[in-house]
Amino acid sequence: MRAGIVAAAMAAAWCVTGCAGTPTADDGDQSATAAGKQLARVAAGDHRSETNIARNQYRHPVQTLQFFGVDPDMTVVEIWPGTGWYTEILAAYLRDNGTFYAAGFSLRSVTVPEYRERIQREYVAKLRDRPTIYDRVKLTAMGPPEDWWVAPDNSADRVLTFRNVHNWMKDGYASLVFDGMYDALKPGGILGVVEHRASPGTSLETMETSGYVTEQHVKILAARSGFEFVESSEINANPKDMKDHPEGVWTLPPSLRLGDKDREKYLEIGESDRMTLKFRKPAG
Template identity: 60%
Template sequence: MKKILLALLLVGGFPSVQATGETDPLSKVIAGAHRPTEHKARDQYRHPGQTLEFFDVKEDMTVVEIWPGDGWYTEILAPYLKVHGKLYAAHFSADAELPYYQKSLKNYVTKLSKQPDLYGKVELTELQPPEALKIAPDDSADRILTFRNVHNWMQNGQAAAVFNAMYKALKPGGILGVVEHRGSSKKPQDFTGASGYVSEDYVIALARNAGFEFLAKSEINANSKDTKDYPEGVWTLPPSLRLKDQDREKYLEIGESDRMMIKFIKPIQAFYRAAGLSPV
């Protein structure tokens, strides 16, 4: 029995539950009419279906989405998990000092409230380090997903604290999925994350320092056209286009940034320690 449990935990949980006759529910959600046209236009860069498949997200799982912004991925995760799973959205605190954080949270809450049939089961939590770090109950999440946020935590000097919080919320055997603007491996890492680009080695080090183990990485969201040397950092590229009309066509041709995609696991030994058992 212990070996069976170990095998299930190593793959991130128990088999998914799907309705009889239902095929590819994730693709149906991604193609859904509820997603704005401008959001669907970014699928060519973000590859949401392949990304969530790489992170092995199943519709019966408990998932935490970290700093969901305007809800681009929430539009996919919430309806996908609505029936059999659970989605925590760890957004900014309502007491955040920066007006940007307050406005972002307000817009997100408004978005959820307008379509309760899709988003009514989303549970909002707070991630505002260093004070608010309880993103979900301890050892409760099958998956924690963060999309292009690591550089923000670096700018605030809170990256280590956030990785520790994610580790605490994951189940032993659960997976952390990280998507981030990938910096050049030939340049020293700017630990403030000012350009928006972060090296894979640095992300891996942050995760390992928190207790995670590296599982795998994917090139699904790679972009070889991205030279990573722009006047306004990653925000020079679309969708931000901070230089506005200056070299606009050039940056549109490059497209969105080159992105790493890495998954980590909370080691199975954590399960045995919590249960007072010895590893097999």
């Protein structure tokens, strides 16, 4: 089925003018809706650390999740939740009426780096420490070569991933991940991607080493798996980010890989410029 629609999806991937959306006057009012109010409460909830809440100004979770159309009664998959920044919001938001799958790093893979194994074990411990929030999270894994099943096929209303595409590219299995996300979604379901945004024309080698990926390349990866591009948003844009840092995206907060060197400069820039892209699995 995927092969029959790739050609049309590839054409959509190249659409820029007239296809990409930017925030409208209504974007700032989204949090006034019932779902927006609920998301806002969760995003500022006392189960979250002050450090994580402080990053709301850069990651815009309420606006981002509303742009992706995440409702509290949906089945949602988060791919590679890392330390759980978005899990803190999604698990609480979906707990009573929805279903939340967290497809983390594979602990069965013989090639998983030690730091990913450590992050995944800390993530699992985090969930166990707060059962009133996380007891209904369904843990799965995504990683080579054993684990590609992130949720039952055709089961998810939304699949979301935040700042991970560059990792899959560097590891050499980005296309397989997009295939897996496609399979998990219901026909008509939405894939939401947030990623550090490279300047147009950036080489694949630079994308893999800098952490920044072009919008065009993400659209091509999605189209190859059969997705249709729907629209984009500038919710997570940062025009201060010139993307020319000595340690790539990790030069900026929250990583600040250079330590105290030019620290104030990078704090002034803030977190990276990010694309926010919405794709759809065709309905038929």
